[in-house]
Amino acid sequence: MQQNTLRLLGRPLASLLERAHLLLLIVIGTLAVAAPMEAQSFTTAGTITGTILGTVFDTGDDPIAGASVILQGPAGDRLTAITKDDGGFAFEQARGGVAYQITVTAEGFANWNSSITVEPGQNKTLPEIKLHILAVQRAVTVSYSQKEIAAQQFKAEEQQRIFRFIPNTYVTYEPHPEPLTTGMKFHMAYKSITNPVFFARTAAWAGIQQAADTPGQWQQGAKGYGKRLGAGLADATTEGLIGNAILPSLLHQDPRYYYQGGSGTKKARALHAILAAFICKGDNGKTQPNYSTWGGSLISSSISLSYYPSADRNAQHVFKNFGIGMGFHVAGGLVQEFILDKFTSRGKH
Secondary structure, three states: OHHHHHHHHHHHHHHHHHHHHHHHHHHHHHHHHHHHHHHHHHHHHHOOEEEEEEEEEEOOOOEOOOOEEEEEOOOOOEEEEEOOOOOEEEEEEEEOOEEEEEEEEOOOEOOEEEEEEEOOOOEEEOOOEEEOEOOOOOOOOOOOOHHHHHHHHHHHHHOOEEOOOEEOOOEEOOOOOOOOOHHHHHHHHHHHHOOHHHHHHHHHHHHHHHHHOOOHHHOOHHHHHHHHHHHHHHHHHHHHHHHHHHHHHHHOEOOOEEOOHHHOOHHHHHHHHHHOOOEEEEOOOOEEEOHHHHHHHHHHHHHHHHOOOHHHOOHHHHHHHHHHHHHHHHHHHHHHHHOHHHOEEOOOO
C-alpha cells in the first residue's frame, strides 16, 4: 500500500523535476547566447572611435599652454581642445576612418595645420608640433607731402648757376618735379627781376637797340639810351611778373623749362625745346597750351604802348614784340636743352 502511494506521488515529482531541469537548460542556453551578443556589442561600440594625442611646443622646445587645437571633420563635426601646462592635448572621441583637418593656434604664433586619420580603436600620437613665432609686422606710414618735396626741389633749383654765378632757376632737371606753389612762383619771379644779371642783360639789350637806333624817335646819346633802358626794364619786369608768376598762378601752370636730356634723340629734344614756348606742364602734371607765356608777352607788349613813342602805339607794335618774345623763348629752350646743362652747377636736395 505504501509502495503504491509512493509510486503515485513519484510520478508528479519526477515530472516536476524534469520541468525544472528543462527550465534550467533554457535559462542557461539563453545566457549562453546573450553573453556573446553583449560582448560583441561592447566591442563594436569600443571600436567606433579612436584617440588622437599630441604635444605643442615652440621652436625653442618649450611647451605652449593654452593653445587652441581644432579637429575639423568633413561632415562638419568639430572637436576642440586646449593644451595643458605641458603642451599636451587629447581627442578621445575621434571617429575612426575619418580624415580630419587639425589646426593649432596660439597668440603670438603662426598657425599650424595638418591632416590626420585615426583607425577605429587606435591611439594615435601626432609627431611633435612646433609653432613658429609670428613675425611682427610694423606698418611704417610715410607721410608724403607735395609741398615739402616741392620746397626741397625749389631750393635746389634756386642754387643752379651757369658758370657758378649766373642764375638758371627757370629750368628743372627733375624727371617728375612736384608742382610749384603760388608763393614759389612769385618768389622765383621776384628773385629773377632783382638779380644783377637781370639788369646787365637788359642793359645789353638796350645797347643793341641803341646801335640799331630802335625806336628811331628816341634818337642817340645818353638820353636815348636811358629811354631804351627804362623801356627794356619795364618790358622785362611786366613780362616776368605776368608770364612767370601771375598767369601761372591763376592758370595753374608751371613756368619752368623741363629739361629732357638723354631720354630722347637730338631731333626729339630739339622738338621738345621748340614746343616749350607753346606747350607747358600744368600743376596737375598734364600737358597744356602755354597760355602763361603767350599772355605774359602779349600783355607786356600792350602795357608798353603807354611809354613807347606815339608812332609805335599800335597793334603792329604789340604783335611785333610778341613775335620777338616768342622767338627768344624758343631760342632759350634750345640753349637750355643742348648747351646750358653742361655749364650749370646744380643744387642738392
